[in-house]
Amino acid sequence: MHPKTRGKLVLTVVGWLAAGLIFFPIFWMVLTSFKTEVEAVATPPKLFFTPTLENYITVRERADYVHFALNSMIISVGATLLATLIAVPAAYAMAFFPGKRTKDLLLWMLSTKMMPAVGVLIPIYLLFRDTGAIDTRWGLIVVYTLMNLPIVVWMLYTFFKEVPKDILEAGRMDGAKPKQEVWMLLLPLSLPGIASTALLSIILCWNEAFWSLNLTTSEAAPLTTFIASFSAPEGLFWAKLSAASTIAIAPILVFGWMSQRQLVRGLTFGAVK
């Protein structure tokens, strides 16, 4: 075999192995959701069995999936829009008009992500209690916005840095005001980057469990609390939990799959000049 072909073959095999490894837990979860509870915990694990929809029926009977899914959608999209709205001017200023402390400021912003969330649970809970934000969608949108803001600013900052300054300057020469500069030049030029940032933010919001479990009860509870309700201290629950998880991740999985081209384009945006 030609060494080049062999190299390609090895790379392909490694690629498939890595993909298989990453995909396996999701595959196993979907498989388990069609098993009975006893089959789900059988040792050795069963690969072939008679599939059943019993778990999906039970999950549907016990909780209002649509209510939770709608909350997840509204909260994730709402928080992402709000974070992007705040982050675009911030990243624009940092990328094109950096001050002496811009780098430090960026690092400091990121460092806030290093604090364990539970450390501020009580202060935030008290704030939420006093403002009537417990178990409201807007309350969770505010928390998620603040939670993702450092990452969104960072990502937008790196994407904006890739846009040639000259283009913006040319615009300015032609009489564009800062607002027009951002709206008509910067945003269209860095659209793939903004899209991938927004996608990442939506996924992070969708999967967030700590705050949603602690700050919601029923009205604003998203899908993470829906999944949590199928775990049990006593009793077999893996099959039902898998069914609940499968339908909880389904929308975001489909969404991610549909927008993968945009995501990859955004992530490699400006990688090669």
Next chain:
Amino acid sequence: MHLRKIVLLSSAGWIAGTSLAFSQGQTLTIATVNNADMIIMQRLAPKWEQATGNKLNWVVLEENVLRQRATTDIATKGGQFDIITIGSYEAPIWGKQNWLLPVDDLGADYDYADIIPSVRNGLSFNGKLYAVPFYAESSFTFYRKDLFDQAGIKMPDKPTYDQIAEYAAKLTDKSKEQYGFCQRGKPGWGENMAFIGPMVNAFGGRWFNEKWEPQLTTEPWKNAVNYYVKNMREYGPPGATANGHNENRALFATGHCAMWVDATSAAGYIYNPKESQVADKTAFTAAPMQVTSNGSGWFWAWSLGIPASTKKADAAKSFVKWATSKEYVTLVGNEAGWVAAPPGTRKSTYDNPEYQKAAPFAKVVYDSIVNADLTKPTKDPVPYIGIQYVAIPEFQGIGTAVGQQIAAALAGQSTVEQALETAQRSTERTMKQAGYPK
């Protein structure tokens, strides 16, 4: 069918009768765990809603998440919950803090005298009841009758840990993935320590002496934990440090265990052929004892409490009264089958011939719960109540830290002596910080 109708009609009438006095048309938020008995309650609750005109919002959470969520809300007076599901560990502690409303005013028709005294004591502080029991459990020994018969062994009514080790040696066959000693190994105050705590009691040990000094390096602790580590390694399933209640239950139900000491409430499932492959091969006996039988079987009661921050106390009381009444037990018996009736709370359940017929384990369970005396959990006197736990707020942290040390010893990362030494030091530190002796 006719009888069922009468029961349903009379229970509906009873609900209406008891609830009319309470306010109507309110929405209550109830936090609970995803246990089978709670799922039945959720399914039957519309009957109460119809009768009273109130509505229930269910928040179902995993046990530890629920504990954290409820504690945060109650301690900050968030007022998110009108009814919460708590265990016998929380009830007296939260009652002492005035976080819960007393529930000893539900009316004469509630028949408080019918509640098993050990259960009532476990949920009270200073003689006041702070939560009503939904179902209660002790621990006992599940064993495989077929394997015992084959080996020619007869399980005694009150086995000792020495006997259990002897039988485990005879019944372990690793080539068939059959293990004699399947016990909890996953670290946590409600996991491995729920088994180890009562075992230490049986070996004559205690968590604290009367001056609140930790006793983890005393002989009974050393003997008990050495026994545990040795037998788990020799006759337990592989990877035991990852096994909690559910994992062992799955192992037992799929025929991999000869003996398992765990919650009496699991008996209903092990007896259910839909969930268990050993339904017709399992028998039960008391939890093992050693130098004493005091505190050898644990005690836990999942109960319903009403946070003091609720603004709908009357409606909440109406619901907890309904869900923990004799009539509710009958309702479950008729609707979901008598084997599913909430166990361990009321004497009348055990006097009921239909329950006795459906649940062959009823008598052993009843005896275990009646004998689980929280006020006398050890051979030597102690300043605390609780069998597998100590009813002080610091215990969750202490229990989990000690559980982690013992799991490390089981995994071979340290010796039993080292583990207990470290556990003793960390417990001393925690108790000192908490201001003991008080």
